[in-house]
Amino acid sequence: MITLKVALTKTKEELAEIKSELENLAKASDLNAYIGFENSGEGVPILIKDNIQVNGWSVTSGSKILQGYIAPYDATVITKLKSSGMMAFGRSNMDEFAMGSTTESSFYGITKNPYDISRVPGGSSGGAAAAVGGGIAIAALGSDTGGSIRQPAAYCGCVGMKPTYGRVSRYGLAAYASSLDQIGPITQNVEDAAILYDIIKGHDPRDSTSADIEDSKTVINENRKLTIAVIDNYISEASSDIQKAYSDTIKALQDAGHTIVHKNMQNTKYDIATYYILATAEAATNLARFDGVRYGRRAEASNVSDLYYNTRSEGFGDEVKRRILLGNFVLSSGYYDAYYLKAQRVRHLIRDEFNTIFNEADLILSPVAPSVAPKIGAVHDPLEMYKSDMYTIAINLAGLPALSLPVAKDSDGMPIGLQLIAKAFDEQTLFDGAASMEKAVKYTK
Amino acid sequence: MRFETVIGLEVHVQLNTKSKIFCSCPTSFAEHQNTNTCPVCLALPGALPVLNLEAVKKAMLFGNAVNATVNQKSIFNRKSYFYPDSPMAYQISQFDIPIVEHGELFVDLEDGSSKRIGITRAHLEADAGKNIHDGSISKVDLNRAGTPLLEIVSEPEMRSSEEAVAYLRKLHSIVRYLDISDANMQEGSFRCDVNVSIRPEGQEEFGTRVEIKNINSFRFVAAAIAYEVARQTEAYEDGIYESEVYQETRLWDVAKNATKSMRGKEDSADYRYFPDPDLRPVLVSEEMMEEAKHIPELPDAKVARYIQELGIKKDDALVITALKEMAYYFEEMLKSNINPKSAVTWLTSELLGRLNKAGLDITASPVDAATIATLISKIESDAVSGKGAKDVLDYMMENDERNIDTIIDKLGLAQVSDDGAILAIIEAVLNDNQDKVNEYKSGKDKLFGFFVGETMKRSKGSANPAKVNALLKEKLS
Numbered sequence: 001m002i003t004l005k006v007a008l009t010k011t012k013e014e015l016a017e018i019k020s021e022l023e024n025l026a027k028a029s030d031l032n033a034y035i036g037f038e039n040s041g042e043g044v045p046i047l048i049k050d051n052i053q054v055n056g057w058s059v060t061s062g063s064k065i066l067q068g069y070i071a072p073y074d075a076t077v078i079t080k081l082k083s084s085g086m087m088a089f090g091r092s093n094m095d096e097f098a099m100g101s102t103t104e105s106s107f108y109g110i111t112k113n114p115y116d117i118s119r120v121p122g123g124s125s126g127g128a129a130a131a132v133g134g135g136i137a138i139a140a141l142g143s144d145t146g147g148s149i150r151q152p153a154a155y156c157g158c159v160g161m162k163p164t165y166g167r168v169s170r171y172g173l174a175a176y177a178s179s180l181d182q183i184g185p186i187t188q189n190v191e192d193a194a195i196l197y198d199i200i201k202g203h204d205p206r207d208s209t210s211a212d213i214e215d216s217k218t219v220i221n222e223n224r225k226l227t228i229a230v231i232d233n234y235i236s237e238a239s240s241d242i243q244k245a246y247s248d249t250i251k252a253l254q255d256a257g258h259t260i261v262h263k264n265m266q267n268t269k270y271d272i273a274t275y276y277i278l279a280t281a282e283a284a285t286n287l288a289r290f291d292g293v294r295y296g297r298r299a300e301a302s303n304v305s306d307l308y309y310n311t312r313s314e315g316f317g318d319e320v321k322r323r324i325l326l327g328n329f330v331l332s333s334g335y336y337d338a339y340y341l342k343a344q345r346v347r348h349l350i351r352d353e354f355n356t357i358f359n360e361a362d363l364i365l366s367p368v369a370p371s372v373a374p375k376i377g378a379v380h381d382p383l384e385m386y387k388s389d390m391y392t393i394a395i396n397l398a399g400l401p402a403l404s405l406p407v408a409k410d411s412d413g414m415p416i417g418l419q420l421i422a423k424a425f426d427e428q429t430l431f432d433g434a435a436s437m438e439k440a441v442k443y444t445k
Numbered sequence: 446m447r448f449e450t451v452i453g454l455e456v457h458v459q460l461n462t463k464s465k466i467f468c469s470c471p472t473s474f475a476e477h478q479n480t481n482t483c484p485v486c487l488a489l490p491g492a493l494p495v496l497n498l499e500a501v502k503k504a505m506l507f508g509n510a511v512n513a514t515v516n517q518k519s520i521f522n523r524k525s526y527f528y529p530d531s532p533m534a535y536q537i538s539q540f541d542i543p544i545v546e547h548g549e550l551f552v553d554l555e556d557g558s559s560k561r562i563g564i565t566r567a568h569l570e571a572d573a574g575k576n577i578h579d580g581s582i583s584k585v586d587l588n589r590a591g592t593p594l595l596e597i598v599s600e601p602e603m604r605s606s607e608e609a610v611a612y613l614r615k616l617h618s619i620v621r622y623l624d625i626s627d628a629n630m631q632e633g634s635f636r637c638d639v640n641v642s643i644r645p646e647g648q649e650e651f652g653t654r655v656e657i658k659n660i661n662s663f664r665f666v667a668a669a670i671a672y673e674v675a676r677q678t679e680a681y682e683d684g685i686y687e688s689e690v691y692q693e694t695r696l697w698d699v700a701k702n703a704t705k706s707m708r709g710k711e712d713s714a715d716y717r718y719f720p721d722p723d724l725r726p727v728l729v730s731e732e733m734m735e736e737a738k739h740i741p742e743l744p745d746a747k748v749a750r751y752i753q754e755l756g757i758k759k760d761d762a763l764v765i766t767a768l769k770e771m772a773y774y775f776e777e778m779l780k781s782n783i784n785p786k787s788a789v790t791w792l793t794s795e796l797l798g799r800l801n802k803a804g805l806d807i808t809a810s811p812v813d814a815a816t817i818a819t820l821i822s823k824i825e826s827d828a829v830s831g832k833g834a835k836d837v838l839d840y841m842m843e844n845d846e847r848n849i850d851t852i853i854d855k856l857g858l859a860q861v862s863d864d865g866a867i868l869a870i871i872e873a874v875l876n877d878n879q880d881k882v883n884e885y886k887s888g889k890d891k892l893f894g895f896f897v898g899e900t901m902k903r904s905k906g907s908a909n910p911a912k913v914n915a916l917l918k919e920k921l922s
Contacts, residue, residue, distance in 0.1 A: 053491045061490065073484050075491055174490035179722035207493050208724050282722050285523045288534030289488040293585060304583070308527055331525075331717035340719055 045089030065315025075172020093127030122152030147392025154417025165399035166211035169204030284327025467494030505737035513548025543568035563600035777814030
């Protein structure tokens with residue numbers, strides 16, 4: 001597939017042709033990456049995760065409960081795409097309400113990994129990553145709450161970037177966990193990621209959490225020599241293939257002239273506990289609005305409490321219900337202090353720990369996931385799935401920007417991705433380092 | 446056993462901002478249901494709240510008006526509950542740190558005394574929509590959803606319904622003076638929840654508090670408190686206080702003149718408050734803090750000033766300041782440099798009497814303050830008698846003419862104060878009644894009234910009565 005950079009040089013007529021070619025390819029594909037072929041605007045077609053609102057589209061967050069809902073407005077990122085020579089084309093599959101790491105919990109069925117259709121594409125932005133990795137999308141917008149852009153990008157051999165919290169407007173992103181969610185690009189290479197990021201970023205008065213700070217256009221300098229921290233005690237939990245890719249990448253970065261510093265961080269189990277308390281607390285309230293009263297799918301009922309009960313029982317899948325229950329539990333009176341407040345305090349500690357490392361380093365290098373993409377149906381235990389987020393969720397808790405890119409393949413030919421993490425609002429350094437790393441690792445599709 | 450009543454009040458005041466608290470939808474009346482709505486107040490997926498600073502400013506004005514602490518940093522929380530009129534299924538409200546804390550106001554009681562009532566807190570929140578029940582169908586109108594509310598919570602420091610109503614009246618008057626709310630009880634822009642408990646006199650510990658929700662008039666507040674006190678007292682005396690009186694929400698049933706239980710004991714709500722991650726903590730600038738200190742003169746200050754500077758009786762001052770519009774009308778009258786006491790009489794008895802009869806309030810008065818002040822100045826300059834002036838006012842209640850001189854002429858009410866003119870009439874009266882003059886002079890004092898009446902009659906009521914009296918005395922001595 002042509003890159004975003006190249007596509008942006010095409011004429012209107014050429015783009016129309018590319019779009020119809022793309023549509024044919026996607027419809028012929030057995031990945032189930034696309035769940036709709038709506039299009040809006042004109043220009044370079046960008047695939048949109050099913051939780052980003054596009055005016056006039058059915059936008060459902062991969063859920064049964066939103067069947068029948070038509071979004072009456074554009075998310076801020078869609079408005080920005082449309083005014084930058086791009087169009088929204090197609091909805092990509094996702095875990096229901098972005099709650100999952102495999103894209104197996106979608107109402108629209110599972111999406112398959114383009115490198116091995118017996119494997120998952122990762123999640124929750126699995127459809128977007130499978131489409132970009134599988135050559136049926138030029139680029140896509142996903143959302144990342146605990147790794148939902150970076151992890152599927154790593155599983156599908158493409159680039160996924162999560163901006164600093166507050167950098168990209170969340171207006172129009174169906175909320176999972178408001179203090180963690182960020183929209184970001186999934187692309188074929190680092191340069192495309194920077195192009196798409198530059199278009200969607202910026203302060204938005206409609207989002208009170210969007211940062212009102214100056215930011216200039218990203219100009220990638222892959223020759224910058226950076227200090228990159230590696231977290232030694234993190235890597236032992238990853239598979240041997242990942243460990244090997246990690247040490248090879250460290251070597252390649254050193255050979256490219258970067259300085260490596262070795263650091264340790266606290267156990268990732270605190271990240272997981274903190275994340276699943278805060279994210280579910282926010283999610284429980286964010287998803288309370290899906291009550292069957294105003295829009296979406298309404299169940300049969302003869303009184304209002306049955307209306308709620310039946311609509312939500314029938315409309316939500318198991319993982320969503322599990323997280324709503326957990327979130328309501330941690331907010332309940334008598335438990336709030338022990339769970340929610342304590343988790344908030346731990347969140348501050350995690351942020352402080354990152355900041356301490358950034359006193360000495362420009363970037364941190366870390367695995368994205370402890371293994372390559374698992375087989376479809378292999379992850380049964382929700383706790384097992386939560387654990388697989390161990391390398392990604394701390395970055396959301398700290399609000400930092402991070403970028404995942406493929407560095408190698410394992411013996412089965414499955415892509416392995418690693419991520420670079422930067423200081424808050426230092427996306428420039430993130431892209432500089434990522435471009436250099438992309439060149440240094442010499443990954444081939 | 447004697448019991449003491451303990452009352453605390455929670456008042457929801459709709460702030461009169463132009464747009465809603467978390468979106469730019471208008472708060473004005475909409476002809477059709479669900480038209481003043483947008484993705485935010487409909488709680489569509491992806492929509493986000495943005496705080497309207499006008500609501501914050503109004504809340505801060507209130508804080509300063511009641512000597513409260515205005516918190517430079519406050520926090521919005523999510524308060525979770527499912528109800529069809531609550532589109533997000535959580536209300537955005539301030540819980541951990543409200544914008545206003547630790548205030549007070551002073552209520553005026555019938556015996557002339559004044560009592561301090563503490564204000565625990567006042568916090569900002571979003572109003573809900575309305576559920577409309579139509580036979581077996583229920584409808585939801587979200588035009589009101591997201592209207593800014595200031596919830597003002599008092600300390601449990603009122604001990605009678607009289608104090609509770611006095612507190613409400615004072616609060617009502619303050620928010621109206623500040624122009625932060627229309628505060629119309631019938632229209633729901635000033636809503637009141639009452640917390641009532643009883644305890645044996647002398648007992649320090651509070652009894653069990655019962656909340657009575659959404660009472661829409663001061664009269665019903667008093668009635669609901671009376672009912673609830675009787676119910677709780679009876680339960681205590683019958684030895685069933687523990688089982689009958691428990692912490693619950695009751696509603697005032699206007700038809701039955703009674704409170705009734707709203708939901709059972711077992712459903713005590715857990716609102717699962719936590720800070721709303723969509724809204725950063727409210728950080729008020731120094732400039733806004735300073736700006737909010739500029740509050741208009743409030744009723745207490747006006748009463749004090751009227752008494753001290755204008756020499757007005759306290760009762761009159763309380764009547765005039767009870768309504769902002771009345772106080773402004775009064776102050777407008779004084780701009781014409783008339784005697785403040787005459788202004789009080791003409792406003793509180795003459796004008797108000799006529800307005801009441803016409804079923805109008807001061808804002809709908811057909812005669813404005815400057816006009817009535819001109820009329821009073823005509824009495825003061827002897828151009829018209831007090832009685833004549835009342836006729837002028839009567840005339841203006843019915844007609845459009847507002848030039849006082851024209852009306853005096855038209856009604857023939859011009860008062861003659863010229864000594865020569867009055868003397869001429871007096872001399873004519875005395876000449877025509879020589880016999881009565883003789884009787885008077887021989888001691889029949891009562892005839893003096895006859896001479897006055899005759900003089901006034903011949904002047905067609907236009908002679909200045911004081912002058913007539915004085916000149917007659919002189920002539921007959």
